[in-house]
Amino acid sequence: MNYKDLPNGFKGKKCFTVSEITSLLKTILEESFPSVTIEGEISNFRPSSTGHYYFSLKDHEAIISVVMFKSSLNKLKYLPQDGMLVRASGSISLYAKRGSYQLICDELIKSGEGNIFMMLEERKRRLAEEGLFAQENKKSLPLFPANVVIITSPTGAALRDILRVLRRRHSGINLTILPTPVQGNEAAPIIASRIRIANKYRLGDVIIMGRGGGSLEDLLPFSDEEVVRAVASSALPVISAVGHEIDIALSDLAADVRAPTPSAAAELVSASRDHILLRVQEIKDVLQQHIKQRIERIHLTLSHFSIENEERNFRSFIQPLYFRLDDAKEQLLYTMREYTTAYRHRLELLANQLQAHSPIAVLSRGYAVVTDKHSKKIIRSSEDTDQGNELSIRLHKGSIDAEVKETYNHG
Secondary structure, three states: OOHHHOOHHHOOOOOOOHHHHHHHHHHHHHHHOOOEEEEEEEEEEEEOOOOOEEEEEEOOOOEEEEEEOHHHHHHOOOOOOOOEEEEEEEEEEEEOOOOEEEEEEEEEEEEEEOHHHHHHHHHHHHHHHOOOOOHHHOOOOOOOOOEEEEEEOOOOHHHHHHHHHHHHOOOOOEEEEEEOOOOOOOHHHHHHHHHHHHHHOOOOOEEEEEEOOOOOOOOHHHHOHHHHHHHHOOOOOEEEEEOOOOOOOHHHHHOOEEOOOHHHHHHHHOOOHHHHHHHHHHHHHHHHHHHHHHHHHHHHHHOOOOHHHHHHHHHHHHHHHHHHHHHHHHHHHHHHHHHHHHHHHHHHHHHHHHHHOOHHHHHOOOOOEEEEOOOOOEOOOHHHOOOOOEEEEEOOOOEEEEEOOOOOOOO
């Protein structure tokens, strides 16, 4: 049945079945919009396991569902993300089983970043400059926390997932649940307040804060500046488990640890006791094996020690030293003899020179030394004495006293 084929009188008066009206609307939409381009902001982007992309396009007044089949993805040069402002080209279709219309997208082109995305990027940049995301400020998680604070919706899937993991792992952890809305305008201040309360009263050893997946708008409270500052200033370690693994909130960047899912956060704080015991047993076995090997090596080493072996080893060690000592002694004696001979020869030469210049040697050649007997002054000229003076004459052997009878000057 075609809408154009209906008589004017039947338009608006005929009673249609659901299938008929749906088929009619499908025909009208597909014939009226075989090719259309729509600009909007991506929201709730989710790739399917079959390779297709599902998301919504929205503006401030309306929203439309979009599907981009795998066959069209080869034209796409980037991965769509929530908050992107894009132009989607394709045809309008109506999915009969859900009674909803959608855009079958053949081409997706960026036309700019969406308002939410731009706002978050600006906030991320500003808070990063303040050091709220700095790695050096991150705190380590306690190895075996006894008390855990959970900040999430009391009716959400996140809490159920956390409880399921903790029950399965038999962790024995005490839980304190601080309920809070996790989306909407009122959620952010309550979440921040819950973090401050947990710190003020020291309600636990670690905080798990999060929710299940959702669109970019749904996760906005966890990117709120008040929440980010509360997370960054928390004295208790904070695990942020917001959305699914592909979802990123600013609280993830400020938290000490980011868990991809609430279940993963529960696993972080509840190490399996069986796993720990098994690991301890493995370490024990390794240590025992190492100790046994060390003892065996020590026994083997000690077996080589005996009086005979030690004497032989000592001799093999000391004999080279004896040889070196003997060589050094011989070298020292030889050097001393050489030096003694050289110095004796020099001493003889010096003695001969001294003897040659000695006055005694001169006197032996017939010379004499004449001095005034009283003044002891050496007489070198007849003018150095006068008649009647007493003289002392030193000969090679002995001396003579004399008196000056007369002086002569031979010129």
